[in-house]
Amino acid sequence: MEFTQLIALRQSVRAFKDIKMDSATILKILEAGRLAPSAVNFQPWRFIVVDDDHLLENLWLSYPRQWIKSAPQAILVCGDHSESWKRAADNKDHGDIDAAIAIDHITLMAASLGIGTCWVCNFNPQIVRESFNLPDNLEPIAIIPMGYPQDSLLPTDKKRKDLRDIAFHNGLINSFE
Numbered sequence: 225m226e227f228t229q230l231i232a233l234r235q236s237v238r239a240f241k242d243i244k245m246d247s248a249t250i251l252k253i254l255e256a257g258r259l260a261p262s263a264v265n266f267q268p269w270r271f272i273v274v275d276d277d278h279l280l281e282n283l284w285l286s287y288p289r290q291w292i293k294s295a296p297q298a299i300l301v302c303g304d305h306s307e308s309w310k311r312a313a314d315n316k317d318h319g320d321i322d323a324a325i326a327i328d329h330i331t332l333m334a335a336s337l338g339i340g341t342c343w344v345c346n347f348n349p350q351i352v353r354e355s356f357n358l359p360d361n362l363e364p365i366a367i368i369p370m371g372y373p374q375d376s377l378l379p380t381d382k383k384r385k386d387l388r389d390i391a392f393h394n395g396l397i398n399s400f401e
């Protein structure tokens with residue numbers, strides 16, 4: 225699939241069929257995350273595949289929305305703050321950036337396989353920490369519910385800011401056009 229088509233195809237999916245993906249499909253998605261770039265190549269991420277009903281229920285408790293309960297599986301992406309690169313100049317932790325790139329790989333690969341995903345960050349991290357016994361160095365960064373979409377994935381027109389409002393030329397005065 226051509227890359228611009230794939231970008232158009234990837235969208236937040238919030239209604240899933242009750243069909244679990246097989247391990248081979250999930251492995252392809254995880255492999256895309258594994259190959260993501262990261263600061264100093266530290267790869268400070270952990271991808272926890274969740275398909276156990278009890279754990280899924282706990283995950284959904286951390287984000288109590290009806291729609292998410294239709295997801296048959298999820299990937300909980302965690303960042304390891306003890307592994308992530310911190311910039312010397314100001315100690316900025318780049319773990320979230322690394323995890324975001326990996327998640328982008330994951331969601332794009334899923335879309336290329338006809339699988340729906342949605343970033344979820346508005347969850348209660350304490351509930352997730354307790355449910356998965358996460359050590360202090362691991363931060364739950366995003367829940368990615370995933371599965372076959374209720375409606376097949378079709379390219380969408382993205383509601384996005386105009387390029388002129390976000391891209392500039394040699395400073396912030398002139399738009400790049």
Ligand SMILES: Cc1cc2nc3c(=O)[nH]c(=O)nc-3n(C[C@H](O)[C@H](O)[C@H](O)COP(=O)(O)O)c2cc1C
Nearest residue numbers: 234235236237238342343344345346347366382383
């Ligand atoms: C960092 C991040 C956090 C997000 N958190 C949530 C969330 O908690 N719940 C939700 O329904 N969507 C969440 N989204 C999905 C966004 O609302 C969605 O990506 C955006 O509206 C653009 O739509 P699209 O994904 O269909 O292109 C999140 C997206 C990102 C990138």
